[in-house]
Amino acid sequence: MTSNQAYDVEKIRADFPILGREVYGKSLVFLDSAASAQKPRQVISAMVEMMENDYANVHRGAHFLSQVATEKFESAREKVAQFINADKDEIIFTRGGTEAMNLVASCFGAAHLQAGDQVVTSVMEHHANIVPWQMLAETKGIEVLFVPVDARGVLDMAVFEGLLGPKVKMVSLAHVSNVLGTVNPVEEIISLAHSKDIPVMLDGCQGITHGKVDVKALDVDFYVFSGHKLYGPSGIGVLYGKKDLMNTLPPHQGGGDMIETVTLEGTTFKESPHRFEAGTPAIVEAVGLGAAIDYVSSVGMDAISVHEKLLLEQAMAKLSALEGIELIGTAPNKVSVLAFNVTGIHPLDVATVLDRQGIAVRVGQHCAEPLIKAMGYEATIRASFGMYNTLEEVDKLVTGVEKAKMMFGA
Ligand SMILES: Cc1ncc(COP(=O)(O)O)c(C=O)c1O
Incomplete structure (x- = not known):
């Protein structure tokens, strides 16, 4: 645990049995908690x-x-x-x-x-x-x-x-x-x-x-x-x-x-x-x-919020450093829900590449069609970070997006 982390996230992860599973032979990286969060053993x-x-x-x-x-x-x-x-x-x-x-x-x-x-x-x-x-x-x-x-x-x-x-x-x-x-x-x-x-x-x-x-x-x-x-x-x-x-x-x-x-x-x-x-x-x-x-x-709601902020900041910084990333939602007061698109690639294609890396994100209109249209899109990718996500998982997301860019020549 590094000094800027709110808690020992590995200890938290150990409480969530599903986080130990693999998909397509890769460790699951679950970035869809805004749709529905995973459940700890205690629940x-x-x-x-x-x-x-x-x-x-x-x-x-x-x-x-x-x-x-x-x-x-x-x-x-x-x-x-x-x-x-x-x-x-x-x-x-x-x-x-x-x-x-x-x-x-x-x-x-x-x-x-x-x-x-x-x-x-x-x-x-x-x-x-x-x-x-x-x-x-x-x-x-x-x-x-x-x-x-x-x-x-x-x-x-x-x-x-x-x-x-x-x-x-x-x-x-x-x-x-x-x-x-x-x-x-x-x-x-x-x-x-x-x-x-x-x-x-x-x-x-x-x-x-x-x-x-x-x-x-x-x-x-x-x-x-x-x-x-x-x-x-x-x-x-x-x-x-x-x-x-x-x-x-x-x-x-x-x-x-x-x-x-x-x-x-x-x-x-x-x-x-x-x-x-x-x-x-x-x-x-x-x-x-x-x-x-x-x-x-x-765990403490304040600690959860500090932890998630760290993930969000890293994700926003690293994704926006890539060429052709459109972050959708850059309000000064924002939580760890991150919609984005990659210029020139359909969001479903990006999400499919991510899925094959074991990374679960949501894609589409997120039950908010008027908003997606008002922001000028038909669909977006959405990564959402919960209390159990790690900085390493943020890096996997960024690497996954880079891979999609390479595959689609964007
Ligand atoms: C902001 C918001 N409102 C309402 C809902 C619907 O909640 P439920 O799935 O519990 O019916 C959701 C779920 O996606 C949501 O994110």
């Missing part, structure tokens, strides 16, 4: 232990195992709450980030939006923060406004402020862009919106993995993230919602566990969070997410 074991020893449905039976399972499930909720400095009953478990944002669009839309109202989002959003609002525009006649980004991938805050007119009833923006790595000025965004009494939802699917998040300090109204990008399992996501606000919203789905009483004449609903968790939840996955939070907390 895998917690889930196996839950299924082998403690599994039953939650919130239902009075029997022993149901109580054990309920305690573990609710303790995962408590861990999530502490991790982002929320109260436990402000944490709603969903299937993922996408479901959480659909829930807010649909339930907030039902309770608080009328035809002609406006929702402000941006060009840099993941489709999960565009499509639900567009669907609401179809069904309710609301209008969706988009804040543009500049050539570096920075939100145009002057336009944002100018858009906040009397018809705007919601601001819904990414905390961190999944393509550009841009960290948006969320404190300023929230304070500007709140000065006009407009609530704010942050899509934290990328924000949660790269540094500390404190929803109370931010005073954000809704914060959304997924378990699978935070080194936890897929199938579980989180919606943080201020309790008073959540209790103004109707349920998302109807069924078991979200009701107070059901008669043939009608139903009354529990308060949030249970109002929004109809049916059997993702019990094992919630426990896995709790274990992932324990894991990243034991």
